[in-house]
Amino acid sequence: MEEDKAQPPPPPQQQEIELAGDKCKRKKDSPEPATGDELEAASTAAAAGQDKAQPPPQQQEIELPGDKRKREEDSSEPATGDELAAASAAASAGEEGGSGGGGGASQLHPMSKTSLCSYFRRHGAGPDGCRHGEACRYAHTDEELRPRPDGTWDPTSDRAKKLRKVSAEAEEADEEMVTFDDKSLDKCLVGLPRAWVTDRLKTFLQEQGISYATAKKKKGMTVGFVTFGTVEELKNAVEVLKENQSGGKEIKIADANRRSHQKSHTEGPVTDNGAATGNSSVAPATAEGTPMPEAEAASKKTVRDAVTPLAHMTYNDQLEHKKNSVAQLLKKLTRNAKKACPADVPNPDWVFKSKQIGGLPCKLEGILESPVIDGYRNKCEFSAGHSLEGKKTVGFMLGNFREGVTAVEEPVDCPNVSGLACKYASMFQDFLQLSSLPVWNRMDNSGFWRQFTVREGRSPPQAVVAHDAETQIAEVMLIVQVCSTGVDEVLMKDELDKLSTTLVRGAATCLPPLPLTTIVVQDHKGISNVAAADCPLIPLLVPKVDQSEEEAVDKTRIHDYISNLRFSISPTAFFQVNTLAAERLYTLAGDWANLNSDTLLFDVCCGTGTIGLTLAHRVGMVVGIEMNESAVLDARRNALINGVKNCCFVCGKAEDVMGSLLTEYLGSPQQDIADSESNSEVGPTGKKEDTVSGNEENLDSLTEKNDNGESPQPKDISTDHPTRVSDEANGGSDNRGSENLEGGHEYNEAIRKQNSEEASLINAESLDTKAADCLEHTKKSKDDSSISKTSVLPTGASQFKNFVAIVDPPRVGLHPTVIKALRTHPRIRRLVYISCNPESLVANAIELCTPTSENREKNKGHRGWRTMSSAGLARQRTKSMPNSEPFIPKRAMAVDLFPHTSHCEMVMLFER
Numbered sequence: 001m002e003e004d005k006a007q008p009p010p011p012p013q014q015q016e017i018e019l020a021g022d023k024c025k026r027k028k029d030s031p032e033p034a035t036g037d038e039l040e041a042a043s044t045a046a047a048a049g050q051d052k053a054q055p056p057p058q059q060q061e062i063e064l065p066g067d068k069r070k071r072e073e074d075s076s077e078p079a080t081g082d083e084l085a086a087a088s089a090a091a092s093a094g095e096e097g098g099s100g101g102g103g104g105a106s107q108l109h110p111m112s113k114t115s116l117c118s119y120f121r122r123h124g125a126g127p128d129g130c131r132h133g134e135a136c137r138y139a140h141t142d143e144e145l146r147p148r149p150d151g152t153w154d155p156t157s158d159r160a161k162k163l164r165k166v167s168a169e170a171e172e173a174d175e176e177m178v179t180f181d182d183k184s185l186d187k188c189l190v191g192l193p194r195a196w197v198t199d200r201l202k203t204f205l206q207e208q209g210i211s212y213a214t215a216k217k218k219k220g221m222t223v224g225f226v227t228f229g230t231v232e233e234l235k236n237a238v239e240v241l242k243e244n245q246s247g248g249k250e251i252k253i254a255d256a257n258r259r260s261h262q263k264s265h266t267e268g269p270v271t272d273n274g275a276a277t278g279n280s281s282v283a284p285a286t287a288e289g290t291p292m293p294e295a296e297a298a299s300k301k302t303v304r305d306a307v308t309p310l311a312h313m314t315y316n317d318q319l320e321h322k323k324n325s326v327a328q329l330l331k332k333l334t335r336n337a338k339k340a341c342p343a344d345v346p347n348p349d350w351v352f353k354s355k356q357i358g359g360l361p362c363k364l365e366g367i368l369e370s371p372v373i374d375g376y377r378n379k380c381e382f383s384a385g386h387s388l389e390g391k392k393t394v395g396f397m398l399g400n401f402r403e404g405v406t407a408v409e410e411p412v413d414c415p416n417v418s419g420l421a422c423k424y425a426s427m428f429q430d431f432l433q434l435s436s437l438p439v440w441n442r443m444d445n446s447g448f449w450r451q452f453t454v455r456e457g458r459s460p461p462q463a464v465v466a467h468d469a470e471t472q473i474a475e476v477m478l479i480v481q482v483c484s485t486g487v488d489e490v491l492m493k494d495e496l497d498k499l500s501t502t503l504v505r506g507a508a509t510c511l512p513p514l515p516l517t518t519i520v521v522q523d524h525k526g527i528s529n530v531a532a533a534d535c536p537l538i539p540l541l542v543p544k545v546d547q548s549e550e551e552a553v554d555k556t557r558i559h560d561y562i563s564n565l566r567f568s569i570s571p572t573a574f575f576q577v578n579t580l581a582a583e584r585l586y587t588l589a590g591d592w593a594n595l596n597s598d599t600l601l602f603d604v605c606c607g608t609g610t611i612g613l614t615l616a617h618r619v620g621m622v623v624g625i626e627m628n629e630s631a632v633l634d635a636r637r638n639a640l641i642n643g644v645k646n647c648c649f650v651c652g653k654a655e656d657v658m659g660s661l662l663t664e665y666l667g668s669p670q671q672d673i674a675d676s677e678s679n680s681e682v683g684p685t686g687k688k689e690d691t692v693s694g695n696e697e698n699l700d701s702l703t704e705k706n707d708n709g710e711s712p713q714p715k716d717i718s719t720d721h722p723t724r725v726s727d728e729a730n731g732g733s734d735n736r737g738s739e740n741l742e743g744g745h746e747y748n749e750a751i752r753k754q755n756s757e758e759a760s761l762i763n764a765e766s767l768d769t770k771a772a773d774c775l776e777h778t779k780k781s782k783d784d785s786s787i788s789k790t791s792v793l794p795t796g797a798s799q800f801k802n803f804v805a806i807v808d809p810p811r812v813g814l815h816p817t818v819i820k821a822l823r824t825h826p827r828i829r830r831l832v833y834i835s836c837n838p839e840s841l842v843a844n845a846i847e848l849c850t851p852t853s854e855n856r857e858k859n860k861g862h863r864g865w866r867t868m869s870s871a872g873l874a875r876q877r878t879k880s881m882p883n884s885e886p887f888i889p890k891r892a893m894a895v896d897l898f899p900h901t902s903h904c905e906m907v908m909l910f911e912r
């Protein structure tokens, strides 16, 4: 924080660092007085151990908790050890002060009997020992010992030793002494080498793969201050530092609080994750047009630093940096699995072998680079807000709102953003200058214009002439997020029409003209940044001559290509932001999954079906699971437009449907595989046909139920689709809150139309038998219980021999229920985990790979889970994991989908 230097040194009374639970003053003559921006450190964790390597007195700026040995200068009470011996000797020479002696408790000096008598300890009573007997002011036994006025015990006493042991054990068991909360990301590092300067600290953090927002080392002190961008970054740092010591000395992280007078004057942490993705809601801290507060103006962060913090490195260095970070995180898996392994079970082999590969749980095979390094993002979410100068701006936030940073700056010089996206952002920004409606103010949650998203789709691969990412963009979807609360409908419609005209004209007048496929308005009335999936969408159709209504509806989607398949993408569906790198990612996952025509592949968190569909030709059948209904409709449409017939997609939360789907397709986890095989007979086709009792009956009843007594007909999936769309299509209640918007009706109508259009296309004939059965099955999968009731094994499902799951969850990772279902189903032998957040991958992997014991613990509710690290929580959960064969981590590879940022995808193979 450069600006610190400009500030005058604080008065001596500000030159303090407070460590939690123990206010310890720095010496006033400290060689490095705390500057005005100094953090007041409140440490709960710094305590134990730090006092072991105390510097010479003149260097000891900080006393840490546990160092409570400070004595009043005028105290007549010596400490234990030599001082005590000396004092005792003096006492025995007749210099007894007035404080010792016997007498009743009421007359006791407050320090009397609060230290052990070293003479008595060494020699007992008698001529060479303590001659004072009961009158001795020091305690002769632990029983006689009294607590000191501050509640502590003589540190040499058994009692104190026991307490220390207990607290050390508590610390070991509960590493969460640091607050893990996104409101307390300011931390101090204790135990750093004194000689280090800030740059050395930064290098150290980088070497260890610790991401952070800001770091500062106090010269000549053992303390540094680090502000993390996210709780994940903090948790990683805690884990890594526990393992990696500097100069043989452990570095501890402790909570630190900014001095109150500093709070409004320090820069907020800026996360690395590229504001490009989601630093959406932005508001000016001041009235429109008023410059930002001094704190923000003082910020020297550029939007490039905020969005692409690695852009200053060469691409090779970026890759190296990411690979190292991933390696550090992977080591956590080994450590935690070892820690969580029950006492009555030996550590797994891979844990033993990890020593040969530097603590890694398996080989890290490197990092796949992105085929495109600049302008690769096919989706940019620009915030609408005010710049530092108070200008209405469309771009990226410079920092976090919670830290008081609300400034938005234009996306200049952010190498991950395409020129096309910048041009559209600039058009929208120009429009805002003249709009009569205000930009969103996050301070009071008011305003109209909130966010502007540019989504790009590329030409089919055969049409690509040049390898410049920009020239491949063939379709563009613009999503304008507004908040219609309290806004006059006529005015709003007028403004949106004007905006549409501006964007269409702007695109046409660019040289060369910019593609523009569709403009959609999203009406988000909530406070949070992220709009709900069912937030009303209003198409502002791009006017085109001779465009039929049906085509216009279709324009609310764009298309992109992966592995020569065409993907239709609706406004809210997830699609990897770096399409070409995603292609590599999916291919790698497919290669590791060891697929063949006997494989039934579960594509968990499948989005628009990208993974399952691109791998469908390598497997017997794919079952995709996804909670976003638009994405599921996209996935089904994508299967259709690419002629893929062996995929089906289930709409539901994986945690609600996974267990039942596995039981449906693979049989119950408890059921012995051998039994199930012996229960199956080989049918006339040579395929095994399920003869598990009850299935036929259930099949009959299902047929009955479905057909209502009529002969089987292709189903309109919109009529019994388990999601809300189907409810709407059935004339059910529409809770999208869009009835006040003409366009809301229009879009909902469009959705209905799409659904029935798809329904007429997706029928039993267009899919092969297995997938059609799956579709039938899906219709029953509204919730877990309904799935269980529908105990129909899809025709042909029993023919598969190889059951593989490829999971690609969101940042939080897989829900524990999904992990448990996958782990406890013995027929899932292979699992490929694709992760955009190695931290949550590690947590999930701990649960997948830690051996379990026959004597499993009951779930105790995990008190304190809110403050636990994800790894700590995962360890706790392994204790109640049903006894089951653990997976073994086999190989891992990082895949760089996000050049210039610190983010990285990972693929990891687990087998058993």
Ligand SMILES: C[S@@+](CC[C@H](N)C(=O)[O-])C[C@H]1O[C@@H](n2cnc3c(N)ncnc32)[C@H](O)[C@@H]1O
Residues within 6 Å of the ligand: 574, 575, 576, 604, 605, 606, 607, 608, 609, 610, 611, 625, 626, 627, 628, 631, 652, 653, 654, 655, 808, 809, 810, 811, 815, 836
């Ligand atoms: C990282 S994306 C992966 C999507 C897809 N595999 C792809 O590569 O395009 C994660 C997906 O998981 C979905 N999702 C999030 N939570 C889920 C849950 N609990 N159950 C099922 N799907 C979920 C999201 O909607 C999103 O589409």
